[in-house]
Amino acid sequence: MKQKKNLRIYNSLTKKIEKFVPSNPPKVTMYVCGITAYDSSHLGHARSAVVFDVFYRLLKYLGYEVVYVRNITDIDDKIINRSNKEGIFWRDLTERYIKEYEEVTKALGLLKPTYEPRASEHISEIIALIEKLVENGLAYQSNGDVYFEVAKFPSYGKLSGRKIEELIAGVRIEVSQKKRNPLDFALWKSAKPDEPFWESPWGKGRPGWHIECSAMALKYLGETIDIHGGGLDLIFPHHENEIAQSEGATGKPFVKYFIHHGLITVNGEKMSKSLGNFVTMEYLLNRFHPEVIKAFLLSTHYRSPLDYSEQNIKNMEKAIYRFYETLYWLRKAQPLKEGLLSEKARKLERSLNEFEENFISALLDDFNTALAMGYLFSFENEVYNFITRNPNLTTEESLLLEKIDKKIKELSGKILGIGEAEPEEFWKVERTKKLQSIGKNLQEIENLVKQREKARKEKNFVLADKIRDELKSFGIILKDTKTETFWYME
């Protein structure tokens, strides 16, 4: 184990920040609610995937052996409605959106979870679990449906802080004659004509929304899982129901730590399909480098709401550009003379140690990625200043810079997933993407930049400035350094 301090994390079950102690260290089991494959993913889905990806990476960095499950809901009402509306087979619909989601997570550079199970492929496990609940007297059959009887599960509401009586009083669910109590929720739904179905002891039908997660968590991770995650909006009823189903069947605690992240807002309002204020990942990935999107998502504490605006992402983009510039110089630095560390270099070395310590403690303290990024940027600044002010590096100083580069890769790159790319590669991706939108290609621009550099060297400032103005009209900003010219697109 690498940690000097312990990981502490906010547990939605206890509403407190707790020391993280898995049941069977070094093993950690983690289940995260993924997407329902009925539409394109938006920033909110990405936040969930990114937050838990970084959490997964952090656990691995700390030396845990993590079994990470992120499920896919590929059969439910929304899918049926949508495929009916489009007049296509439901599986074709889900395949399309699962593929899209895979492309998004790949573009974002997220690690593959250990398992990505789909509901439709676990029908027999689901049926077995429902049977167990019926057997335990917690579920009842009604006209081909099977419902979970909330009144029979006394601790119902423990996660969301609700009481059964209060829920009944404020009930907004449409009243169904099939239910004994309006709060009862479907474990199995009988199939209407033309709906997809599977055979079951209760006739043809399909699983309810919540039961799949209980069944798959149980199958891949066992009766008690260490971490269960998802968005805040899943606390009720989804996670509440999962607890009822799982604990109702096994009699064991279902989850040790529930982790919920905040939602994306737009002008302070929740980003959602129904409000129509969502930005798709396709849109964002066409405009921003994936690492910029990730950095933006990690710039706020995971439990807080994150307000989206294109301007906010652009601000982060500038910070990441600069970060890559530092990495560029860091990787390019060569010693010019034999020698030891100067006074300033020794100070930088101390900063490196402080940075490592601060960065890790920030993450250990309820996963404070925003703070960790603050330390990263401030250290990066110091490194940048050192490099620009000390061109005549000694051999020892050059070794120090190498060490810094490695450390940044190890911490920011491997844990946050920011700074993983080679600078040249980062710029290429970024530039190609943006040039496409204005109908230019990379070669064309680079030639212009070179022509200008040549003109400048020949003191032909009229031509140099003319090219600079032309580039500026494309939204390209030049940045001259002693040895070369960088360029950025606004």
Next chain:
RNA sequence: GGCGGCGUAGCCAAGCGGUAAGGCGACGGCCUGCAAAGCCGUGAAUCCGGGGUUCGAAUCCCCGCGCCGCCUCCA
């Protein structure tokens, strides 16, 4: 109505009882053929308002005000 959260510089944002991190932007000087960049320097008598606890509060308590989420599908 019930439950929960939030309100920190122009904007984003950390802060969890010890005297306000970081990013973006802005301003002044140096540098530069001129710009940009870089370098040096400048920012919150103050953390929505009002009380209280404390030697000490952005941080804890109480009362307001404003915003948001969940209670129905939702990451």
